[in-house]
Amino acid sequence: MTVRVGVLGATGAVGQRLIQLLEPHDDFEIAALTASDDSAGKSYREAAKWRVDSPIPESVAETTVTATDPDEVPDDVDLLFSSLPSSVGEAVEPAFCEAGYVVSSNSSNARMAEDVPLVIPEVNADHLDLLDVQRDERGWNGALVKNPNCSTITFVPTLAALEAAGYDLRRIHVATLQAVSGAGYDGVTSMEIIDNAVPYIGGEEDKLETESRKLLGDFDGAELSLNDFEVAASCNRIPTLDGHLENVFVEGADDISPSGAKQAMRDYPSLDLPSSPDPLIHVFDQPERPQPRLDRNLGDGMAVAAGGFRESTFGLQYNCLAHNTIRGAAGASVLNGELLLSEGYL
Structure with a gap:
């Protein structure tokens, strides 16, 4: 059809x-x-x-x-x-x-x-x-x-993978490093962004903090309730063309180990739809990956990449990336x- x-x-x-x-x-x-x-x-x-x-x-x-x-x-x-x-x-x-x-x-x-x-x-x-x-x-x-x-799409699949593996998420902090294409062709001038970073994108933080809770909320057939974890976001524009890179810090009810998080994301399934990539989340062991120029086109631009997993004083820390005008x-x-x-x- x-x-x-x-x-x-x-x-x-x-x-x-x-x-x-x-x-x-x-x-x-x-x-x-x-x-x-x-x-x-x-x-x-x-x-x-x-x-x-x-x-x-x-x-x-x-x-x-x-x-x-x-x-x-x-x-x-x-x-x-x-x-x-x-x-x-x-x-x-x-x-x-x-x-x-x-x-x-x-x-x-x-x-x-x-x-x-x-x-x-x-x-x-x-x-x-x-x-x-x-x-x-x-x-x-x-x-x-x-x-x-586009920035919400980048990190929510990684949170969904952690929840699917049984982790009870309590608080999430995310700092985004967002490409200029996210503002549209005329959205950021060269004089604003070359040799610079802009630590503010109007309305973006609220979108990450609210949309993520709706996406991972529960629908009972009549109404939808938001997920009760807390999200705090800081959004920054940087001089890359495409690909939003995000630094994510997750606190759960119990400790989430880097190895457990990586396995959860590797195991998270794709769908049998033409544009859904397999794997959905590409997990890197290298601490310096993912990077926008190298990894934004994984899965024809529809995959999410994750890497840099480590334990921090806050909990689990990792980085994730997605192509903001394709997957995002x-x-x-x-x-x-x-x-x-x-x-x-x-």
């Missing part, structure tokens, strides 16, 4: 990554591209300043971009991938859901809404059933599912689309 899909916000950085990942996908056929009113009516080649590290796919280059409006998207499109700015997505995504479209969104709006599933398929695929609650409460024929923030954004939305298809929501 080939599903006809569309991309909302197709000309932006994440929209371009979505095009790159969707064009060769066996299950998805790109049938609609939307952008701002300034781009509507132009060919995708004209509208998009293509900056992805592969040529613009010829199969979509001459597709006419439409306005981001439910009336402009064909009725036979089954799934929409959204990379809209959150301020736009907040108003537009519900309108598409009301019109009957299923939306897999990377936008930050509504991630913490009680009836919106926030999903990393390998971590909490069962939370997708929250869509039944959402449809009942909102009267939608469509549906809205979110993937989390566009690839996460595509993976959620694959889960929606496999679970019969399309």
Whole structure:
């Protein structure tokens, strides 16, 4: 079964990554591209300043971009991938859901809404059933599912692996070293970031601290309760292009040994979905790995890498890394689309 899909916000950085990942996908056929009113009516080649590290796919280059409006998207499109700015997505995504479209969104709006599933398929695929609650409460024929923030996606699978191995997590501290691509092409100027590090990313700490507890919370079929561990985050922008590196400190109810943590992450399973890498977590024994330039493309950019495991006075310490625009954004939305298809929501 080939599903006809569309991309909302197709000309932006994440929209371009979505095009790159969707064009060769066996299950998805790109049938609609939307952008701002300034781009509507132009060919995708004209509208998009293509900056992805592969040529613009010829199969979509001459597709006419439409306005981001439910009336402009064909009725036979089954799934929409959204990379809209959150301020736009907040108003537009519900309108598409009301019109009957299923939306897999990377936008930050509504991630913490009680009836919106926030999903990393390998971590909490069962939370997708929250869509039944959402449809009942909102009267939608469509549906809205979110993937989390790129920095949250990086460390939550490692925490899920520790919990799956039976460790009772109490407190987590995480310091992020985030690539400039996470701010978008025009987000950080060269004069700001070259020979520098910026120890502040607006709103980012709150996303790590809240989204992680929702992702690892419990869904009882009617409502979702947040995980009761505590998370404190510090977020920093550094001059790497892609790949968010994070320093994680974990305190459990009992001691977590480095060897036990490594085994838990090696044992943590992938999923039988096209974009889910095997292994999901690539564990390094070398203390100096992972590194963004060397390891961000593991598993075609969809794997999480972990290394530098050691005991500290706080508890377990390790580092983890993921490609922020693939696993952390566009690839996460595509993976959620694959889960929606496999679970019969399309």
